[in-house]
Amino acid sequence: MTSTALPQPKKAQDRSIDPAPLTFPDAAPSRAGLGGGSRSVPALLVDRVTKRFHVARKKRPVVAIADVSLRLERGGTIGILGANGSGKSTLIRLVSGLLTLDEGRVEVFGHDIEREEMAVKRLINRVSVDAAFFKKLSPMENLLFAARLYGIDTRTARRNTVLITERLGIAEKRLGRPVEQLSRGMQQKIAIARALLTSPALLLLDEPTTGLDPRSKLDVQTFIEEMRRSHDASIVLTTHDLDEAERLCDDIAVLNDGRVVAHGSPEVLKRLVADRHGEPPTMHAVFMTYTGRSLDEDVEDEAEDDE
Template structure:
């Protein structure tokens, strides 16, 4: 295999394709009672079904899909948190199973739930994360202040449980940025953020790509966000990729039916489902 260069962490990159997923499949045991499962032994729930795609270095690649379509499972597979049942995934040419430790040094992930030690402060949580990624204390503290400052978080020493959901999500984003990943997995990173915070995070994502040579895989329910940030977009439904193109290309594909289509129109045309967005949830609640 061709060696194409080295990143700052001393890991040799074996390919210029940041992410190569081929025929990836993942299913889970059904959550039915044991007797039903025993009667129906093949009754597995298929979360990701023969998914193949490539993301080039420096790209922002969006994965859009309804709730339960397999987006988070796919990201967990890439993040080495799930082992695929079929196919393979390579990060810069490194297989996620065979070269797990190398892959872990190249990636980081933000999930929709900002999971932290809630009694610890932002500084304590991020210091822990930084040390896991081999950063020394001084450098880590400096970078933490810098990144949190950029995201508008000034209170570094109060327990995270005292922060709003949006602020916690920003700290989660800072945690991922802290390790300077060259493949950043963002699983609905702006869900729950106010418009200003959302914009700050989006700018930060672009900066990570433009100035820090990061490749980004982004899942989102915000179609405008996907349109604004993504170079290419895949639409996933029932665990399968049903369309993949640039946002413009996807919109062009339905122009014969809708004169001025948005990415949301594309989504609904292809999945046949309504988007569940925060506004809808708010309406439901009210």
């Protein structure tokens, strides 16, 4: 698959993101082993992967991921779209090593995730909607702890934490408050900052903007684009936001019942749908065509659950 996307210092009313490149002069040494430095080695290779779960009262295991194959080139972004239960979060957990493969193989910059686990862990970081923190500690303390795990010295980590969080629209005064006192949306932005602090070569974003207000969502999306430009980051993104997927992703894979039912660039997928059905060339039409449902149904269900 081929791959082709921060603020002036903040004034009181201006929370936009500075377009100046974001650079970490003393970033974590997490990029050693990028396939020998060859750009021909993909950032991520998912080859015929299958994952089953054994469920009580069911005679046969449930297939969560079925014979999925994907390829992400270095510096690219692939979006994984799917309704709730389609397998997209399971796929992220498989790539990150949180779940074991039943069939197939996964490589990160040429490293097998099962045989070269430690090499892979140095290259990736994951953000999910259920990010865990030491809730009694402050965001700064949480990020400094994470930095130590990746071998980043405290002085560098503190400087980069302030830089990243400012670019994400987080006021510095919030960095000293206990995480448990922050809103869900603010905690999600802190989780993103923690992942970016380690300057990962492969960033796994599992619905990173869920729960964010529109302004915060824009901050995060713009920051993700900047990460690609300034850090040559490769990104896997799952999202319910079709506009977000179209903005950020070079390629999109649509999952339905654990299988890839459509795969290509946003432009190609929209053109296929328009040519085949005469539908308006939107990602919403693409998703409806290949899955038979709208992602709006999932958003409505989640809103009801939160009430």
